[in-house]
Amino acid sequence: MGRMLLGVIADDMTGATDVALMLNRAGMRTVQVIGAPSANATLPEADAVVVALKSRTNPVSEAVAQSLAACEALLAAGARQILFKYCSTFDSTPHGNIGPVADALMRRLGAESVIICPAFPANGRSIYQGYLFVGSVPLHESSMKDHPLTPMRDSNLMRLMAAQTETPVGHIGYATVLAGAGAVKNRLVELAGQGVRYVVTDALTNDDLMVLGAAVDGAVLLTGGSGIAMGLPQNFRKAGLLPDRDIAAHLEAPEGRAGIISGSCSTATRGQIKAALEAGYPALKVDPLALATGEQTARILADWALAQPADRPFLVYSSDDPAEVAAIQGQLGRDKAGEIVEQAFAETARLLAKGGVTRLLVAGGETSGAVVQGLGIQTLEIGPEIDPGVPWTRVVGSPAMAVALKSGNFGAPDFFLKAWSLLR
Numbered sequence: 001m002g003r004m005l006l007g008v009i010a011d012d013m014t015g016a017t018d019v020a021l022m023l024n025r026a027g028m029r030t031v032q033v034i035g036a037p038s039a040n041a042t043l044p045e046a047d048a049v050v051v052a053l054k055s056r057t058n059p060v061s062e063a064v065a066q067s068l069a070a071c072e073a074l075l076a077a078g079a080r081q082i083l084f085k086y087c088s089t090f091d092s093t094p095h096g097n098i099g100p101v102a103d104a105l106m107r108r109l110g111a112e113s114v115i116i117c118p119a120f121p122a123n124g125r126s127i128y129q130g131y132l133f134v135g136s137v138p139l140h141e142s143s144m145k146d147h148p149l150t151p152m153r154d155s156n157l158m159r160l161m162a163a164q165t166e167t168p169v170g171h172i173g174y175a176t177v178l179a180g181a182g183a184v185k186n187r188l189v190e191l192a193g194q195g196v197r198y199v200v201t202d203a204l205t206n207d208d209l210m211v212l213g214a215a216v217d218g219a220v221l222l223t224g225g226s227g228i229a230m231g232l233p234q235n236f237r238k239a240g241l242l243p244d245r246d247i248a249a250h251l252e253a254p255e256g257r258a259g260i261i262s263g264s265c266s267t268a269t270r271g272q273i274k275a276a277l278e279a280g281y282p283a284l285k286v287d288p289l290a291l292a293t294g295e296q297t298a299r300i301l302a303d304w305a306l307a308q309p310a311d312r313p314f315l316v317y318s319s320d321d322p323a324e325v326a327a328i329q330g331q332l333g334r335d336k337a338g339e340i341v342e343q344a345f346a347e348t349a350r351l352l353a354k355g356g357v358t359r360l361l362v363a364g365g366e367t368s369g370a371v372v373q374g375l376g377i378q379t380l381e382i383g384p385e386i387d388p389g390v391p392w393t394r395v396v397g398s399p400a401m402a403v404a405l406k407s408g409n410f411g412a413p414d415f416f417l418k419a420w421s422l423l424r
């Protein structure tokens with residue numbers, strides 16, 4: 001039996017990083033596993049393990065199978081409690097996948113009572129009378145109403161959940177939450193006695209999340225956004241299972257060269273590239289058309305990077321403004337353009353790791369996915385946060401490397417400049 005305490009199953013990669021950061025900040029040593037680990041995989045030692053799935057919009061049966069596989073691996077590694085983490089805007093369709101995945105986990109774990117709490121007050125997500133708010137408007141009036149994959153046209157979490165499951169869904173209102181963890185716990189037991197096993201819980205503030213966290217002490221399963229993770233470490237600490245840990249301000253990174261790969265064309269990234277160019281980082285712009293003809297190759301990109309002076313980070317980027325991107329997509333086709341660049345960067349990252357690069361920043365969600373795959377990375381230990389939502393991480397296993405995966409519009413303009421000072 002491992003000494004892991006909390007297992008988290010996250011339905012997308014960015015969400016997995018969010019919840020990992022939340023746990024890390026609360027003093028739990030946390031690692032993130034990318035994709036459902038195989039049944040006989042050995043999970044690394046940590047207080048919390050977050051499995052990052054990509055199951056939010058998959059067919060229901062796939063999402064269920066992946067989530068159950070993740071659950072088995074977490075249980076085998078000693079998890080005492082499982083958190084099913086979804087988006088704080090409850091991103092789902094009327095078919096799922098939140099309901100079916102929660103049902104499957106509930107059955108597997110024999111859970112009597114499971115809370116549903118996507119509240120994340122720090123990001124403006126609050127729940128009152130079971131209605132989910134985004135800032136000052138109900139969910140169905142927020143921009144989520146027009147989301148291309150999971151348009152949210154209702155804000156009532158009881159109704160949203162009831163559309164996805166046969167199990168009755170109840171509610172615990174704000175007065176009970178204000179009355180404290182004991183009151184919430186009693187009400188959960190009462191509802192479970194009536195066969196109501198899913199319970200939406202109101203929450204407006206971080207204090208409420210701490211109350212709810214305490215109320216689910218000992219529950220085998222709970223569900224929610226990153227926010228609900230905030231109140232879980234206190235239970236383990238109180239039980240003497242979690243030592244007081246200082247959150248490391250720095251990440252111990254292997255000695256070696258530093259560099260940046262960017263395939264993100266988002267506004268924030270383009271600003272960050274501008275700042276890096278102005279700061280005099282040696283930079284090579286990648287042209288997707290040249291990649292397509294073979295005039296540029298991963299080998300050429302990597303050789304260029306490794307030939308730069310090692311005293312400052314290099315930058316290899318394909319990032320461009322929307323007009324240029326559209327022109328290139330017009331010539332290569334939209335999917336093909338992305339694919340060519342992603343593959344080139346995946347291979348470049350592999351060559352860079354071989355060539356002694358041990359500190360790597362990657363910009364772009366899809367680009368990060370490709371690089372992670374190219375490097376064969378399965379597990380990342382979470383380190384300090386560079387900017388909200390983007391931590392440095394250390395690869396568990398090989399290659400020995402610190403990586404930071406920054407998607408789209410994350411990070412301040414000086415992201416590429418300031419990140420390095422958090423490494424030792």
Ligand code: ADP
Nearest residue numbers: 263264266318338341342364365366367407408
């Ligand atoms: P973000 O997180 O900013 O959306 P992604 O990496 O997820 O970044 O997506 C960017 C996509 O654009 C990737 O598929 C990448 O390969 C592709 N891409 C990068 N540079 C260019 C370019 N100059 N022209 C066309 N497509 C590009």
